[in-house]
Amino acid sequence: MSSRSQTIADTLTRAIIDHRLVPGCKLGERELSEIFNVSRIVVRQALIRLADDGLAQIERNRGAFVAKPSMQEAMEIYDALTLVEQGVAAQLSDRLGPAGWAELRQHVERQRQAVAVGNDALADVLGQEFHTVFVRLSRNKVMQEIHAQLVRRTTLLRSLITADFDYCNLLDDHSRVVDLLEKGRLKQAMDLIDSHHRAVVRGYIMDREVFPEMTPAEALAPYLDGRTDGATVPVAPRKPANASGSGGSTAHVHVHLPKIDRAPTSRASTKKTNRGLPS
Amino acid sequence: MSSRSQTIADTLTRAIIDHRLVPGCKLGERELSEIFNVSRIVVRQALIRLADDGLAQIERNRGAFVAKPSMQEAMEIYDALTLVEQGVAAQLSDRLGPAGWAELRQHVERQRQAVAVGNDALADVLGQEFHTVFVRLSRNKVMQEIHAQLVRRTTLLRSLITADFDYCNLLDDHSRVVDLLEKGRLKQAMDLIDSHHRAVVRGYIMDREVFPEMTPAEALAPYLDGRTDGATVPVAPRKPANASGSGGSTAHVHVHLPKIDRAPTSRASTKKTNRGLPS
DNA sequence: GATCACAAGATTGGATACCAATCAATATTT
DNA sequence: AAATATTGATTGGTATCCAATCTTGTGATC
Known part of the structure; x- marks a missing residue:
């Protein structure tokens, strides 16, 4: 069993990637120590881990906050991600055996089926x-x-x-990347990876202020008590989605068009609901 | 000013990359807390940082040790480094302006001069x-x-x-990489980066046991007291080079041949002595 | 009424002392 | 000599305390 600070860091990480703790949210030592029922020091160690991971930032004598990356940093992160995945693609195109390609195809297929069945949450995770x-x-x-x-x-x-x-849209790209790579068309595969991430970033508008909506105590509650069942992750629905109609065939096509009318109301209803996160 | 645990982590990092703290070396909390004159808790936080960085590994109820990567991990690190540098090369070949190329050339030139003058230490750093x-x-x-x-x-x-x-050998490669990239011969540049790292790893023999030679207290002494002069880095000369004849033209060619006879006795006499630093 | 200064409170960074659990290395017994 | 108990050292963690700093709120001044 790993140290308690590691466990807490993991939980906080989970809560952050589940969007239950939003950027800028204060992570007070006392507050967290009461929530997790540990001493402040353990919390501090956990926060150090988060900060090293880039998920929190610690300001001297002011405390820790969930990281709130700038647009610049966001692009850098995506550039780095692109670089890494392109590099891995290049390696795989050389070295990957049939079993590997099979695993990739199988994964894509599983996602495709999840989509077909209308299980958007699963599709997203996959x-x-x-x-x-x-x-x-x-x-x-x-x-x-x-x-x-x-x-x-x-x-x-x-x-x-x-x-x-959401990531679910990547299905087509995933399939195509696998195809291209297996056929040895490395350059095209890399371009596809790049153009995809680029498109995603273009869709970003980061001037949005984030509203906490929850206190850390509320945000972290689902992960606490005895439930060490890592699988069950409560999702954080962005918008109550009045009808919450999880109508099966929500589009799986590329939608990341930089068109954004910030009409905060109506018309959406579909995607945002299952913004949910992986296990 | 950053937190004290960060400062200590930095110092330990420095000592490790200076080879004053060798892989496997025990990093006891009490010992370090006495050396740095801080409480154990601060030391523990520093060790967590080191562990997150992959420079130390913490074993539950046994303490922290300087990381001792396996051969497998060594190769993975080099693969990752290659991947990153290749990716950066690809980006630079597109986007880098004249000023950038100039900076690179200038850097190579500085190293070349350091070599010419016989300042091996500086050449190595560069x-x-x-x-x-x-x-x-x-x-x-x-x-x-x-x-x-x-x-x-x-x-x-x-x-x-x-x-x-040592890295000084890279001079030629550096120059060639810059040339190739500026000429747009990206593929060749990437191959050069790869083959270089590959050659380095091939030279590795990791079954060697490492002998501490120094207690942490001795190893860390030079970094302590008031000297916050980050620049002055006590190097750990691998080989005293008996005559110390820094005859200008020490080879800058690749020498990484895996020849090793493990005669554990005598004959050595050289290395161990001045591996350390004057306190 | 607005602004500035200052005091009170809260929070962080850290120290110290202490405890329980575990690991290592004895010493003891068979 | 092998197996077992005992002892010691070290770690992970808690609780309490303190200094420095940040935030806030209040009051005085303009």
Whole structure:
């Protein structure tokens, strides 16, 4: 069993990537120590871990806050992610055996089925997971860790944007990337990876202020008590989505068009609901 | 001013990449707290930072040790470093302006002069620094941090190997990479980066046991007292070079040959002595 | 009424002392 | 000599206290 500060850091990380703790949110030592029922020092150690991961920032004598990356930093993170995934793509195109390609295809297929069935939440999770699987096939733990960290930070970013798309949209791209790579068309695959991330970033509008909506105590409650069941992750619905109609066939096409009318009302109703996060 | 645990973590990092604290070395909390004259808690926080950076590993109820990567991990680190630098190279070949190329050339030239003058220490530092400058030109702080971390870990690795080369050897490669990139021969530049790192790793023999030679107190002494002069880095000369004849033209060619006879006795006499630093 | 200064409160960073659990290395017994 | 108990050292963690700093609120002044 790992140290308690690690456990708490993990929980906080989870809460952040679940968008239950939003950027800028104060992470007070006393408050957290009461929530987790540990001493302040353990909390501080956890916060140090978060800060090292880029998910929190500690300001001297002011305390820790959930990181609130600038637009500049957001682009840097996506650039880095692109770079890493392109690099991994290049490696895989050389070295990956049939079993590997099969695993990728199978993963894409699973996501496709989830989409077909209308299980958007699962599709979303699988969509994110694809990237993880992709990098795992490089069999490089160091690279995996770097990539995972970048992914966490991009997930954090998504709290800050006027998102109208989600990872689930990547399905087509995933399939095409696998195709291109297996056929040895590395250059095209890399371009696809790049153009995708670029499109995502273009959709970002980061001048949005984030409203906490929850106190840390409320935000963290679901992860507490005995439930060490890592799988069950309560999602944070962005907008109450009045009808909450999870109408099955929500589009899975690329929608990341930089068109944003900030009409905060109506018409959306679809996607935002299942903004949910992975297990 | 940053927190004290950060300062201590920095100092330990420095000591590790200076090879004054070798892999496997125990980093006892009490011992360090006495050395740095702080409480155990601050030390623990520093150790957490080191562990997050991959420079130390903490074993539950056993304490922290300077990381001792396996051969597998060493290769992964180098693969990751290669991937990052190749990616940066690709970006620079597109986006870098004349000023950037000039800076790179200037850096190479400075190193060349250091070599010519026989200032091997400076040449070595510049050789390492080249990679840092290279990545900095990408203007991506996130990438810089990732790269810096990987570089630190490769530096750590060099304690574990039968090193008979040093970064200074990279001079030629550096120059050629800059040439190739500026001419737009990206592929070749990337291959050069790859083949170089590959050659380095091939030279690694990691079954070597590392002998501490110094207690942490001795190892850390030079960094203590008031001297916050970050620049002055007591180097750990691998080989006293009996005559110390820094005859100007020490080879700058690749020498990383895996020849090692493990005669554990006599004959050595050289290395161990002045590995340490005057307190 | 607005602004500035200053005092009170809260929060962080850190120190110290203490405890329980675990690991390492004895010493003891068989 | 092997297996077992005992002892010691170290870690992970708690509780309490303190100084420095930040925030806030209040009051005095203009």
